[in-house]
Amino acid sequence: MKITLKVWRQANKDAAGSMVTYQLDGVSENSSFLEMLDMLNEQLTSQNQEPVAFDYDCREGICGMCGIVINGSAHGRYESDVATTTCQLHMRSFRDGDVIEVEPWRTGAFPVVKDLVVDRSAFDRIIQAGGFISVNTGSAPEAHSTPAPKRQADRAFDVATCIGCGACVAACPNGAGMLFTSAKITHLANLPQGQPERRLRVKAMIAAHDENGFGGCQNVGECASVCPKEIPLESIAQLNRDLIASMFRGDGKSTD
Amino acid sequence: MIMAATVKKSAKSYFSVGEEIQDTKAPAGPIDKKWETRKFEAKLVNPANRRKLTVIIVGTGLAGASAGATLGEAGYNVHSFCFQDSPRRAHSIAAQGGINAAKNYRNDNDSVHRLFYDTVKGGDYRARETNVHRLAEISAGIIDQCVAQGVPFAREYGGLLDTRSFGGVQVQRTFYARGQTGQQLLIGAYQALQRQVAAGTVTMHARHEMLEVIIHDGRARGIVTRDLISGEIETWYADAVVLASGGYGNVFFLSTNAMGSNVTASWRAHRKGAYFGNPCYTQIHPTCIPVTGEHQSKLTLMSESLRNDGRIWVPKNPADAEKDPRTIPEDERDYYLERIYPSFGNLVPRDIASRQAKYMCDEGRGVGPAIAETDHATGETVERRRGVYLDFADAIGRLGQKAIATKYGNLFDMYRQITGENPYETPMRIYPAVHYVMGGLWVDYDLMSSITGLYVAGEANFSDHGANRLGASALMQGLSDGYFVLPNVINDYLATGPFEEIDDSTPAVAEALADAKGRIEKLLSIQGERSVDSFHRELGSIMWEYCGMERTEAGLITAIERIRALRQEFWSNVRVLGVNEDFNQALERAGRVADLIDLGELMCVDALHRRESCGGHFRGESQTDDGEALRHDDEFAYVAAWEFAGEGQSPILHKEPLVYEAIELKQRSYK
Numbered sequence: 001m002k003i004t005l006k007v008w009r010q011a012n013k014d015a016a017g018s019m020v021t022y023q024l025d026g027v028s029e030n031s032s033f034l035e036m037l038d039m040l041n042e043q044l045t046s047q048n049q050e051p052v053a054f055d056y057d058c059r060e061g062i063c064g065m066c067g068i069v070i071n072g073s074a075h076g077r078y079e080s081d082v083a084t085t086t087c088q089l090h091m092r093s094f095r096d097g098d099v100i101e102v103e104p105w106r107t108g109a110f111p112v113v114k115d116l117v118v119d120r121s122a123f124d125r126i127i128q129a130g131g132f133i134s135v136n137t138g139s140a141p142e143a144h145s146t147p148a149p150k151r152q153a154d155r156a157f158d159v160a161t162c163i164g165c166g167a168c169v170a171a172c173p174n175g176a177g178m179l180f181t182s183a184k185i186t187h188l189a190n191l192p193q194g195q196p197e198r199r200l201r202v203k204a205m206i207a208a209h210d211e212n213g214f215g216g217c218q219n220v221g222e223c224a225s226v227c228p229k230e231i232p233l234e235s236i237a238q239l240n241r242d243l244i245a246s247m248f249r250g251d252g253k254s255t256d
Numbered sequence: 257m258i259m260a261a262t263v264k265k266s267a268k269s270y271f272s273v274g275e276e277i278q279d280t281k282a283p284a285g286p287i288d289k290k291w292e293t294r295k296f297e298a299k300l301v302n303p304a305n306r307r308k309l310t311v312i313i314v315g316t317g318l319a320g321a322s323a324g325a326t327l328g329e330a331g332y333n334v335h336s337f338c339f340q341d342s343p344r345r346a347h348s349i350a351a352q353g354g355i356n357a358a359k360n361y362r363n364d365n366d367s368v369h370r371l372f373y374d375t376v377k378g379g380d381y382r383a384r385e386t387n388v389h390r391l392a393e394i395s396a397g398i399i400d401q402c403v404a405q406g407v408p409f410a411r412e413y414g415g416l417l418d419t420r421s422f423g424g425v426q427v428q429r430t431f432y433a434r435g436q437t438g439q440q441l442l443i444g445a446y447q448a449l450q451r452q453v454a455a456g457t458v459t460m461h462a463r464h465e466m467l468e469v470i471i472h473d474g475r476a477r478g479i480v481t482r483d484l485i486s487g488e489i490e491t492w493y494a495d496a497v498v499l500a501s502g503g504y505g506n507v508f509f510l511s512t513n514a515m516g517s518n519v520t521a522s523w524r525a526h527r528k529g530a531y532f533g534n535p536c537y538t539q540i541h542p543t544c545i546p547v548t549g550e551h552q553s554k555l556t557l558m559s560e561s562l563r564n565d566g567r568i569w570v571p572k573n574p575a576d577a578e579k580d581p582r583t584i585p586e587d588e589r590d591y592y593l594e595r596i597y598p599s600f601g602n603l604v605p606r607d608i609a610s611r612q613a614k615y616m617c618d619e620g621r622g623v624g625p626a627i628a629e630t631d632h633a634t635g636e637t638v639e640r641r642r643g644v645y646l647d648f649a650d651a652i653g654r655l656g657q658k659a660i661a662t663k664y665g666n667l668f669d670m671y672r673q674i675t676g677e678n679p680y681e682t683p684m685r686i687y688p689a690v691h692y693v694m695g696g697l698w699v700d701y702d703l704m705s706s707i708t709g710l711y712v713a714g715e716a717n718f719s720d721h722g723a724n725r726l727g728a729s730a731l732m733q734g735l736s737d738g739y740f741v742l743p744n745v746i747n748d749y750l751a752t753g754p755f756e757e758i759d760d761s762t763p764a765v766a767e768a769l770a771d772a773k774g775r776i777e778k779l780l781s782i783q784g785e786r787s788v789d790s791f792h793r794e795l796g797s798i799m800w801e802y803c804g805m806e807r808t809e810a811g812l813i814t815a816i817e818r819i820r821a822l823r824q825e826f827w828s829n830v831r832v833l834g835v836n837e838d839f840n841q842a843l844e845r846a847g848r849v850a851d852l853i854d855l856g857e858l859m860c861v862d863a864l865h866r867r868e869s870c871g872g873h874f875r876g877e878s879q880t881d882d883g884e885a886l887r888h889d890d891e892f893a894y895v896a897a898w899e900f901a902g903e904g905q906s907p908i909l910h911k912e913p914l915v916y917e918a919i920e921l922k923q924r925s926y927k
Contacts, residue, residue, distance in 0.1 A: 012838070012839070027551075028548070028549045028551050029676075030548040030549055030551075030625075030675075030676070031548075031549065031551035031552075032553075032674075034553070035551045035552065035553050036551070038551070038553055038789070039551060041842075042787055042789060042790075045787045045831060045833060045842065046787070048833065049833075050833050050834050051833070051841065051842055053839055053841055055341060056515055057340060057345055057347070057514040057515055057516045058345075058347060058349065058350050058514040058515075059514070059515060059553060059554045059556075060350055060512075060554070060556050060557075062349055062350050062436070062439055063340075063345045063346075063347070063349050063350065063514060064342075064344070064345060065340060065341065065345045082669075082673065084673070088673055088674070090673070090674070090676065092676050113485055113839055114485075114838075114839040117839065119341070120341060120342065121341070121342065121462065123342065124342050124343075124344075124450060124453075124460070124462075127446075127447060127450045128450045128451070128453050128454040129454065131447055131450065132405070132406075132447035132448060132450060132451045133404065133405050133406045133447075134451065135401075135404040135405055135448075136326075136329045137322070137325065137326040137329060137401055137448075137739045137740070137743065138326075138397075138401075138739075138740075139404075140397075140400040140401045140403065140404035140405075141400065141404065142400055143359070143399045143400045143403040143404075143417060144361070144416050144417065146403075147411075147414060147415025147416055148411055148415050149411075149415050150411045150412065150413050150415065153408055153409075153410075153411045153415075154408075154411075156406075156408040157408035157410075157433060157434065157440070160408050160433075160440060160443065161436060161439070163439075164342065164344055187406065187408065188406050191406050191408065193403065193404055193405070193406050194406055
């Protein structure tokens with residue numbers, strides 16, 4: 001396949017960026033999108049031009065490290081029949097002669113580091129605020145001492161599959177991190193072990209979400225439509241219910 | 257193209273033999289009392305003194321994140337490092353199958369002793385008994401801990417945990433979270449770690465890569481890192497250093513490891529005195545999606561549970577390779593595993609299934625696209641098909657498509673996504689790939705390496721799996737080391753601290769800094785003709801051919817000579833563009849590939865010296881009449897711990913004899 005790539009190049013977080021056009025020939029339709037970018041970088045290196053920086057690690061759709069806006073959609077979701085990460089998108093989703101636009105996540109909470117690489121440490125800070133169950137190693141009771149209903153445990157698992165890639169934020173017109181935040185809230189709210197800190201958690205995580213430069217949620221739904229793990233929009237409804245319920249509780253008031 | 261060495265040397269000229277070593281930390285007494293005794297005898301650190309003691313942890317996978325969280329909870333001052341943008345990305349996240357624990361929830365005669373026995377046997381009697389027994393003892397507590405953290409394990413309708421059998425054992429002791437157990441366990445450990453970041457006990461340094469270990473006065477006292485965004489080279493000081501930096505399967509270039517997985521932290525420590533244990537022990541997984549072309553950057557594993565219902569075959573006639581497999585009649589198919597191993601059939605152990613697939617493809621009976629590869633005998637490029645069919649037609653006919661979809665739906669979807677083929681209609685193609693290394697830095701019972709104060713945990717150490725790891729045991733070991741072993745033994749060493757303060761002017765520090773900076777300057781100054789990746793691919797091709805599924809003396813000697821030539825070319829002809837003071841991924845990779853080249857040579861030396869077959873290490877010269885791995889317990893019942901003897905010097909072998917008191921040695925058979 002012959003491909004024309006328009007790639008965002010930006011030297012560092014303070015530099016001005018621009019789209020740069022590259023031609024690539026002999027792309028295999030069996031290669032993944034990132035392998036196609038590997039090929040571009042080999043070509044650039046052989047021409048003594050600096051390769052394009054992009055994040056990747058597992059290349060099997062589970063680590064959450066990769067994330068590129070492809071032809072306007074996060075992870076190239078609208079090029080693919082099924083939910084996908086960038087690394088699992090394959091070139092057979094494109095046609096010979098296609099022009100493909102490649103950009104980083106563009107959102108206030110994720111500043112660009114270089115080219116297609118962004119800083120997603122704001123997600124870690126949301127988790128630090130309360131995305132855990134406070135249990136020290138060694139203090140756990142026997143695993144079967146608290147049964148958990150299967151239906152809720154399965155629901156917890158469904159949202160716990162979030163890989164923290166940030167596609168939801170990149171797709172949101174407001175740059176909200178609500179789908180990510182709600183996935184963790186919903187995961188822990190559906191397990192008996194998550195109950196003691198449930199109200200405290202939702203308040204603290206929402207506060208951290210707002211402090212870290214994410215925008216507000218208006219239930220647009222773009223986040224869920226690009227999510228590679230198909231985290232449902234209803235998890236945001238769960239978050240809202242928990243948040244409202246927490247307003248009538250004392251939990252969390254002392255953490256200011 | 258580099259040709260084979262013309263002068264053939266003897267195997268013994270590649271290494272020298274030093275004194276034997278022993279583990280001195282496991283206490284005397286019956287095997288089931290050793291861990292209790294060790295915990296009791298270990299010196300303690302008063303809670304008020306812990307914050308004055310600093311521990312550096314490199315890597316945030318299951319072992320590193322769990323150790324960081326637990327030591328933080330205990331009150332130590334922890335500094336945690338990872339090269340990814342967040343500790344949640346570590347490659348433990350990709351583990352699929354599950355985690356073993358001797359809970360005996362199934363009432364199927366499971367016990368600590370049985371898990372211990374299965375693990376030692378599975379490791380083909382090349383693991384240290386004391387460590388493995390402790391792992392089995394700790395296993396049940398790991399499940400308790402993870403459930404309390406909110407890990408959403410699979411449950412039954414009664415609300416209790418579900419388990420399944422896994423990896424050729426006869427009990428159902430594997431806990432799982434669909435096909436994403438590693439992800440869920442890692443997120444649990446990551447959240448515990450983030451809780452300690454918020455509490456101020458752990459300081460996280462993401463996008464930092466360790467380049468050197470600092471050894472002062474005979475103790476590991478810190479590390480040198482590169483900030484992967486700014487390029488800044490920094491020093492960090494501590495009273496103890498823990499390496500939990502994972503495995504080195506990427507020495508083969510194509511593996512199921514993440515692209516960033518590397519050996520640099522371990523290798524830098526090895527060069528400073530940490531012995532490398534059993535580097536040649538590699539696990540190759542038989543059911544991975546085959547290579548589709550030269551663009552391939554990594555391989556994807558599919559759970560071996562597929563072999564329960566799929567039948568493996570190749571066409572009898574190589575000319576049928578391009579035919580639609582559905583049109584090849586039964587009598588022209590070779591169900592080779594069923595033919596050679598009639599009692600185990602398609603369920604033979606991983607190494608046998610892998611090796612037989614290679615033989616079929618070497619014979620020219622492979623299927624799928626013909627891919628250019630180097631014929632290492634002639635040095636020429638040839639086209640070979642590297643794949644065998646895994647066919648579900650029988651199972652679909654017998655059980656219906658719906659039943660198969662319920663069992664394997666996610667795997668079939670993944671296969672379709674990657675290959676563009678529908679496995680419900682046409683047979684899958686599979687081929688073996690490297691996915692785990694049992695070898696790693698040598699450690700004693702306390703997980704301390706041969707450098708005082710340097711600890712090694714998880715896949716990075718050699719400790720618990722012997723020559724072959726059982727399914728669902730990697731997650732168990734990582735979390736055992738991090739949650740329960742290290743936090744109960746590292747205190748024995750830290751109790752003798754805090755140690756003398758050092759700074760950048762201390763000679764050992766200045767030297768480590770100069771080494772790290774010198775290497776980077778050298779890499780950037782070469783300005784050669786070949787990309788880093790091209791060297792990595794060539795290294796992988798040599799390793800896969802000669803140090804992969806089957807190893808021979810002649811092949812390994814050839815490999816060593818080629819790797820030496822490759823190293824020479826790398827350091828004179830690699831092209832790394834850009835500067836250090838920038839986000840420079842080619843520079844990151846160059847440093848990692850340089851260390852993988854050195855490691856590759858040591859792996860070949862280790863494989864060469866071990867003239868027996870055991871577990872994942874198959875020496876062509878040592879097999880039974882049936883083509884099975886043949887051990888030589890009289891000569892090789894030891895851990896090979898390799899000492900770095902200096903640049904260009906032959907490594908020194910230290911043998912740690914393996915003593916089996918609780919378990920009797922046996923030869924395995926799967927006919």
